Amino acid sequence: MTGLLQLLLLVSLTLASEPSCPACSKYDYEEKLLERMVRMEFAFEKVLNENKAVIKTVEQDLTRIKEENTRLHATVDALKDQQEQAELKLVSFMEGVERNQSSTLEKIVSDSNTTLEQTISAFNDIKDQIVTPMVYFHARSPQTSSLSTGEVIVYKTVETNQGNGYSATTGKFTAPARGLYLFFMHTCTPPSKYAYLQIVKESSVLIASEHYDKERYTCSTSPAFVQLDASESVWVQCSSGAAYVQLYEDSHRWTSYGGALIHN
Structure with missing residues (x-):
């Protein structure tokens, strides 16, 4: 442009x-x-x-x-x-x-x-x-005072029975649980009388004792430890019976049987 x-x-x-x-x-x-x-x-x-x-x-x-x-x-x-x-x-x-x-x-x-x-x-x-479950018992007052050989001692008065292991009908304790148990028998006799007792587990003797005093009413205690499976039984029985074998009990002296589960 x-x-x-x-x-x-x-x-x-x-x-x-x-x-x-x-x-x-x-x-x-x-x-x-x-x-x-x-x-x-x-x-x-x-x-x-x-x-x-x-x-x-x-x-x-x-x-x-x-x-x-x-x-x-x-x-x-x-x-x-x-x-x-x-x-x-x-x-x-x-x-x-x-x-x-x-x-x-x-x-x-x-x-x-x-x-x-x-x-x-x-x-x-x-x-x-x-x-450890609470299992223990204590029974006294034998059903009979004069004993025969092999007789199971039935303690009729039950003071305590935690776990319901003891039977006042048979005199036997049946373990409700497996574990280590401690048992004892406290035995009293009148003067010039003997007591031959033993704690037994399923026919195996755990401990045996002989008790005698010529002039006095006396007592003695025998303990026993044992490992039990559930349903196994332990009891006290007379190892030798005779007319001179006799148990005694009064308000001061108790003939008794007891035990407890101490470890499982």
Whole structure:
């Protein structure tokens, strides 16, 4: 546009400079006009060339801008795809973490419950081994005072019977639980009478005693330790009976039998 204005201005100046001098010939005028027209044509061609160069430069710049714009769009699209893929990976990762955490938590709870159950079971086993149940008894007053050989002494008055192991009907103690027991028999006799007694476990003698005093009422005690299984029985029996074998009891002297579980 600037080149075209310059050309028009040049034409105007050329036309406006026609000589008004009468002395100037028409030939000279035409020659000068032609010369000016040639110069104007060269100037016009120069302006056109310059405009073409400018147009070409502009077109090249537009082409580069379009290419850059296309490249930028492609880059933006690629970035969007990468962002979407990253978001999908993040969601998948978070879901995996949540699943793993849930699975891990369930496993921890399951393992904790199992460990707790095992601990409780072990504790109960240890408790059963450590805690000794309350088992003890004491009975007195033999059912008969004169005894025969092999006779089981039945102590009819039961002072205590924790665990219900002693029977006042049979005179025998039956262990309600396995463990170590301590038994004793306290034997009293009148003057010049004998007592031959023994503590027996299932027909095996644990301890035997002989008691005698010629002039006085006397007593003696015989203890015995024994390991029993549940349902095994222990009792007192006469090892030798006769007319001179006799037991005695009054308010001061008790003929008695007792025992207790001391460890299981």
